[in-house]
Amino acid sequence: MFNVTCVTKNEIREFAYKSGIDIVGFASPDCLFEYRDLLKNRYENGLSCNIEENDIEKRINPYILLEDVKSIISVAVSYNVVYEADLPKSAYGTISRTAWGIDYHKVLIDLLEKLRDFILSKCNDAKAVLLVDNNPLLERAIAYNAGIGFFGKNNMIINEEFGSYLFLGEMLINVPFEPDSKIESKCGSCTRCLKACPGKALIEEYKIDANKCLSYATIKKGYLSDSTLKRLGTRIYGCDTCQDVCPFNEKAKKVTRREFTPQNLKPKHDLREILSLDKKKFQELFGTTSASWRGKNTIVRNAIIAAINSNDKDSIEPLKKLINSESAYIRGYSAYALSILHKENAFPYIEKAYLNEKDESTKEFMKKAMMNIRGENFEDNER
Ligand code: SF4
Ligand code: SF4
Numbered sequence: 001m002f003n004v005t006c007v008t009k010n011e012i013r014e015f016a017y018k019s020g021i022d023i024v025g026f027a028s029p030d031c032l033f034e035y036r037d038l039l040k041n042r043y044e045n046g047l048s049c050n051i052e053e054n055d056i057e058k059r060i061n062p063y064i065l066l067e068d069v070k071s072i073i074s075v076a077v078s079y080n081v082v083y084e085a086d087l088p089k090s091a092y093g094t095i096s097r098t099a100w101g102i103d104y105h106k107v108l109i110d111l112l113e114k115l116r117d118f119i120l121s122k123c124n125d126a127k128a129v130l131l132v133d134n135n136p137l138l139e140r141a142i143a144y145n146a147g148i149g150f151f152g153k154n155n156m157i158i159n160e161e162f163g164s165y166l167f168l169g170e171m172l173i174n175v176p177f178e179p180d181s182k183i184e185s186k187c188g189s190c191t192r193c194l195k196a197c198p199g200k201a202l203i204e205e206y207k208i209d210a211n212k213c214l215s216y217a218t219i220k221k222g223y224l225s226d227s228t229l230k231r232l233g234t235r236i237y238g239c240d241t242c243q244d245v246c247p248f249n250e251k252a253k254k255v256t257r258r259e260f261t262p263q264n265l266k267p268k269h270d271l272r273e274i275l276s277l278d279k280k281k282f283q284e285l286f287g288t289t290s291a292s293w294r295g296k297n298t299i300v301r302n303a304i305i306a307a308i309n310s311n312d313k314d315s316i317e318p319l320k321k322l323i324n325s326e327s328a329y330i331r332g333y334s335a336y337a338l339s340i341l342h343k344e345n346a347f348p349y350i351e352k353a354y355l356n357e358k359d360e361s362t363k364e365f366m367k368k369a370m371m372n373i374r375g376e377n378f379e380d381n382e383r
Helices: 009-019 033-044 056-060 104-122 139-145 192-196 226-232 271-275 279-286 296-309 313-322 328-341 343-356 360-373
Strands: 023-027 071-078 092-095 128-131 166-173 202-204 235-237 268-270
Touching: 009 023, 009 104, 023 139, 033 056, 071 104, 071 139, 092 271, 092 296, 104 128, 104 166, 139 166, 226 296, 235 296, 268 271, 271 279, 271 296, 271 313, 279 296, 296 313, 296 328, 313 328, 328 343, 328 360, 343 360
Parallel strands: 092 235
Antiparallel strands: 023 071, 071 166, 092 268, 128 166
């Protein structure tokens, strides 16, 4: 057992702040067990999405990762950078702040490694496990229990000084620290996020239906429902709306962090450039960002949807190429987009693609695109 005085919480905070972490809190490793019923309820009511871990134990039990864990250190780094995005003259796709700049996972892991090495230099033989969105443990609930911020009605962790544009990371450690106090919600009577949510995903205060969240829709593969297609607007990756409208973010401290400032990929990026991505260009624009993990096709699918929602006729030429894509759902969506943007002129392209199409779902989609041109009923295509 370690002497609890091998390093103090204040020494850890001081080191963390100096190295670039904005907020540090301490939680008990047992703090997640009370979420068992809440998670069970979410799963039973279909409110979780298919990228969420469905083994509840893995979401609440840190002892699986570190048998003798005594504390969880929660850290937060603000990505509320000042950046005035130039609007491109042409139609654009919107990139969430979470994907501006360098992939935050790398930045946070780097900071956590420094913090771990500092603690290990004081507490010989201590053991630590570092997490940044690479494990199903409930990281927002850890941050809440560690006093990083309160849960907003939009389900984000909100810190009074830094707002909610926060990347979170955790260190499980076998050194005991006194847990910090939780902060109860300061949302009061505000309901801005619930009213603004374009996906209607905030079904109640503090309750989200992940399947309706547009952030999830931008990473979900394949075909989306027609209603989701319309609601996506110009979103290419992620959705920031419920945070953008939050009064706590209006008055939040701004930070200067080069690593989270847009580089090649712009917050409102030229749509035709995304529609024309090849592997090399995809790497150049998305490779270093956190938006790259879902791959090129999902990004291009979203760009096709953005072209439809922006009624961007300049996208017609790239769409004529994409109708021959290797990806079935890109072919299907290109056909649908052409049926809307190019109308009857698109008919020969879609018909030719339809006759060559082998994928049954996509064939069906193309058939509906042709019906769309003829003004026949185009049914919702949820798959
Ligand atoms: Fe709604 Fe967008 Fe927030 Fe999801 S991210 S809850 S869609 S506002
Ligand atoms: Fe809370 Fe209002 Fe912010 Fe929503 S917008 S999280 S209700 S303060």
